[in-house]
Amino acid sequence: MFRTLRLDAVLIQAVIAGALSFAHLHDLAAAAGQDGWKAWAYPVSVDLLLVAAWRRMRTTADNRAAWVWFVIALTASLGANVATAGLLDMSDVPDWLRITVAGWPALAFLGGTLLAHAPAPPAVPADSPPNPDPAPAPVALPDPEPDPVPELPPAPAAEPAPLPAPAPAVAVPPALLDHARKLADNHHATTGTRIDADTLRARLGVPVPLANAITAQLA
Known part of the structure; x- marks a missing residue:
């Protein structure tokens, strides 16, 4: 595909x-005695240095x-533009201007050489982390001798804990058991979970052993 050429005002x-x-630099160089291709080389030298x-x-x-060299090149360019604006008699150029024009090639060569061979610092990416200092080498230390462990007498065997005495069986009246079963079914239908001993004891108003016995029979 061909890219369209867009005219830019700048x-x-x-x-x-x-x-x-x-053109002004060429005219000034020609007026200062630099004829032929030399007059055309002066504006090229000034613009390249700039x-x-x-x-x-x-x-x-x-x-x-x-x-410094930018100001020198800009002064040469501006000076030529001002000198050719009618303020200087181009048919009778002063001697100091002829000397300046004649010495410009050496000055431009010096400036271009210094600019081209000046050392530039290495470019460092902005996102690169700084080089961390090298960690010191670990020093090998001798292993400490373990302290002697005193021999302890064997611990006496622990006696087994006595088993709790079985709780006495609690008799549950049939009528109370039927009523408890209805409460348990209602609780399961309402909450989706089985009724526990504490809830059953609160509903029936019976002691804890009796509530435990009823819950065991409802399981």
Whole structure:
């Protein structure tokens, strides 16, 4: 699929501004005695130094040197634009400007070399954890000698606990048993669970042994 070409106002403005600055630098170099291909090389040198310094500022934390070369390249570009605006007689360029234009290649070469070969700190991902300090090597300690365990006399055998005496049987009247069975059926139908001895004792009002005996017979 072919990508559609979209015109960007910022891109158009950058192209126009770059072309005008390029032409002004060429005219100033030609007026300062640099003819032929040399006059065209001057704007290329200024713009490349400007871009290299800007890129260095964006990728390096300590960018003081990049700022210096950026200001130098920007001054050269702005100076050419102002000089060709009618403030300078292009047919009679002063000597200091000729010297500046003639010395620019060496200055641009020095700046480009320093920007290209300046050491950059290694990039560290933001989400990478810092390297932990290495843990010290464990020191092997001699095993302590176990303390002698005194021999204890054997414990006497525990006597079995006496069994509880069986509870005396409680006689349940048949009529009371029938009534209790009705209460148990009603309780089971209402709650879904069997009636316990405490609930049955509370319903019948009988002592605990009698309630236990009735519950045992209803089981």
